[in-house]
Amino acid sequence: MRTIKDIAKLADVSRTTVSRVLNDSGYVSEKSRKKVLDVIEETGYVPSQHAKSLRTKETKIIGVILPKISTDTSSRTVDGMNEVFGEKGYQILLTSTNLDKVKEIEHLRLLQNRQVDGIVLLATNTDEDLIREIQDSKVPVVVIGQEVPHDSGIPSVVFDDYGAAVKLMEALIGSGRRKIGYVGVEAADQAVGVLRKRAYLDVMERHGLESGAPSVQTGDFSIESGYEAASRMFSDGTGDIDAIFAATDRMGIGVWKYLREAGISVPGQVAVVGIGSSETSRFIEPAMTTVEYEFEAAGRAGAEILLSILNGFDNGPDKKILDFKLISRDSL
Template structure:
């Protein structure tokens, strides 16, 4: 087995010079660097990752905590991170909380024990216990999807959820819809549960439109919960619902299914819209009107923010807000 000492002898340089070339640290003359690289290429030498970690105190591994590993949102966000990390030799270690808030804290601790260089958390809540755990973390943490309000030392990458919900509600009203129901999630999720709901309510109030309490229902992100929420809404309402606005595409797909099963036409009788621009939303007929988020970009921004911290570069801003695009399709 070829070692660094062997490379040093063959290249006629010191062991330190070889180490500097491999780790890209410290000064090495162009001539010596070329000799070392030539020998490495000729011998097929591969540096030990473990040995490099001991020297640099870096593992070149980034921990990523996902709310659910199988969703379109998660896969697209991870794809964006991978685009950044793979180019510079970092690997990703994925964990999934399966939408369990307690596991977000457990996985933060778990990944630190695995000695990752940093952590990216796609968060579903911003409660005090989670914030305290992030602040105690031994490695830098970047949050995607939730703003950590009042905590500038915890950088985040977010979408403008409030503005997105406002835009969608405005479009529904512009299209002549007045009895607009809303399917959200628990408000402990500030981005999806609180801000999107508030955008809907504020626009309805701005236009002087009443909202019956039965028109606001809560799901759990799943398609089934969207179906059940739409059923509760329509069956309890004293007026005909002419639009259902779901806070996510998956719940929107459930509402879409319920409306069709009830024998109502989409969009003639009832419009159905969502947020997220999932792949499935494009292929149903009629296709789901939605808000498109660039999840790949969120992944890239989160990765680049974490790298800036790890490399000790310029001051990192506490929040990056990404834009959105309204995709008007056949369901409205």
């Protein structure tokens, strides 16, 4: 492995001069610059990032913490981040918690040890411990996907979950549905578990509709859990439902599957809507009405916020709320 010292010797200049050429800093004559550049070209020399980082305290690496890599949400968000980070010469160090809440904090620490320049966290919860850990972080952290307490000082990017859910509910009610069931997820997840459900309950109440126990079910994001949630709705209270609002597309697909198998016509007897605009939701029949979130945009926004912090433009804790788009299809 060649070092700057070797290059200096070969080019017959000092290490200082080589470093100057490398970084376009200070004064270097054309002659010296050429000599150095030639030697670099010949030798295929590449400076050591570690030595560099050791001095400059910059790594050009951003740590990203995901709940799981292979989900539509995660990978599209990372794609978006990568776009803007890549442009600025940053690379992404990926870690996955595999849905283990404890690991979120663990990885937060691990990444700081790696001395990344910043961290993006695709959060699944907003527990106090987590918030505290973020606040204690030595490097800037941006949270994507979860509402953080407004006084926490933590920048974040979220989708308008409440608004999206309201819009979907209004659409359901606008089409004459009254006995609407809900399939959600546990409350630890603010964005998906709490906000969307609250929208459902609020709209139901506003219209004086009842949202009793059997018509409100909880799943775990999987298609299967949607299927089972639907089956519970119909085995219990039974039949007295004319629409189901699933908090995510995947659970919605589970619901749809159950309905199909149970011989319940969609949307004739029961309408189904979801959130997420997954590929599958487009191709089932009837195609599912859903809400489109542009995850790539969320990734980009998160990256941009982090970058602006890194560049010292720390104009207060940004909170960016991303818009959504209602995709009306045939399941409603």
